[in-house]
Amino acid sequence: MKFISSAGSDKPGVTPKQQLIATCAAxxxxxxVFATWASRIPAIRDASMLTPVTLGYALLGRGMGTILIMPAVTGLIHRVGPKKASMFFGVLLILSLIPMAVAPDWTILTVVLFVTGAGASGYNISINALGSKIEASTGRSHMSKIHSWFGVGNVAGALAGTAMASQEFSVSLHFWGTATLLLVILMGLYRYLPEGGKDPKALKAGFKLPHGGLLWLGVICFVAASIEDSIMNWVTLFFTDYVGTTEGLAPIGYSAYAVSMLIMRLAGDRLKPRFGAKALITSGSVIAASGVLISILSPNLIVASVGFVMAGAGVALTFPMIFSAAGKEGAVALATVATMGALGGMVSQPVMGYLVDNFTLTGGFIFICICMLAVGGGSQKARLLKK
Incomplete structure (x- = not known):
């Protein structure tokens, strides 16, 4: 991994290399956090006595938290800077794991997931703003590399979840331990993150929905978030209820998806200059849809896992490319595009719940295939994406 030189650091004693590493760690x-939740959904479903419909409603609560917090996220970033904002929302996100593990029914779980959504949204936008700052200060593409560490976290969380589930550790013990460790890591990162300045002018401009050239980025983000949220929230149930694996083996499907996503994101910054964002997103969408279709047609642990390897690789570069393009237009533009993603994640989960309840998991995952192909088509319309 090549890092930027020590020139241009915005804080004495902290090098640009350390800032990049810290942002990746964020x-x-x-x-x-995402993989920890996803890996234990079957156990949480049983503990909270969820049906597909009530699970969809609970996930809608998370989406509502994501959407409703967005104007406050923009304001906080511009008042105190993305570094302090990332710490506030990071603590909120991590601590939400603890009540998530003991929610007695879907109504309490919905409230907890509302807080999770608010924390995840604010944290995601804040650290993407830090990543955009690093790209702007160095003149080099780093966003795919930075996002690849989301994949590292996904893999680590999924593997830990697989181990915890297979050894029959309680969800409560699992989530308490994870939250404690992540808080320690977050506090240790703080001094190394890029400072990021306040922007009173942008604050005055306020929060807006995407328009002009940002509109297609927003549309793609809407559909892409529908895909990633749906896979994250339903893939372990796909493996237990459709493929027929045990709860201990179910997180393997999510692990396969997360590992392939990680590998592709590690390569993304080198692939982008050669092929362009549009070609990568379009071809990836076709590969991802093919992988999910293979998993549907062959409900076998090995074949279905291979299908989700294809799905993870196919969708991996969509968010890094979209956020990189939006980040060049400023933090407000980044937040508005992310809002469309949050809206997609919110709307898609009750839809998934309805489809699964009425057309089984087959119907839900066919919906995901359609969304994948829609992302590929939409990328051809987005003029802010480099060819």
């Missing part, structure tokens, strides 16, 4: 935390 994404690692986000990935661990």
């Amino acid at each position: 994404f690692f935390i986000l990935g661990v």
Whole structure:
């Protein structure tokens, strides 16, 4: 991995290399939180007595938290800077794991996931703003590399979840331990993150929905978030209820998806200059849809896992490319595009719940295939994406 030179550091004693590593580690935390939740959904479903429909409603609560917090995220970033904002929202996100593990029914779980959504949204935007700052200060592409550490966190969280589930550790013990470790990591990162300045002018401009050239980026982000949220929230149930694996083996499917996503994101910064964002997103969408279709047609642990390897590799570069393009337009543009993603994640989960309840998991995952192909088509319309 090549790092930037020591010139241009915005804080004495902290090098640009350390800032990049710290920002990557911040994404690692986000990935661990998401995978920790995803790996134990079957156990949480049983503990909270969820049906597909009530699980969809609970996930809608997380989406609502993501959306409703967005104007406050923009304001906080511009008042105190993305570094302090990332710490506030990071603590909120990590601590939300603890009540998530003991929610007695879907209504309490919905409230907890509302807080999770708010924390995840604020943290995601804040650390993406830090990543955009690093790209702007160095003139080099780093976003795919930075996002790859979300994949590292995903893999770590998924593997830990597999181990915890297979050894029959309680969800509560699992989530308490994870939250404690992540808080220690987050506090240790703080001094190394890029400072990021306040921007009163942008604050005055306020929060807006995407328009102009940002519109297609917003549309792609809407559909891409529908895909990633749906896979994260339903893939372990796909493996237990459709493929027929045990709860201990179910996280393998999510692990396969997360590992392939990680590998592709590690290569993304080298592939982008050669092939262009549009070609990578379009071809990836076709590969991802093919992988999910293979998993549907062959409900076998090995074949289905291979299918989700294809899915992870196919969708891996969509968010880094979208956020990189939006980040060049400023933090407000980044937040507005991310809002569309949050909206997609929110709307898609009750849809998934309805489809699974009425058309089984087959219907839900066919919906995911359609969304993947829609991302590929939309990328051809986005003029802010480099060819």
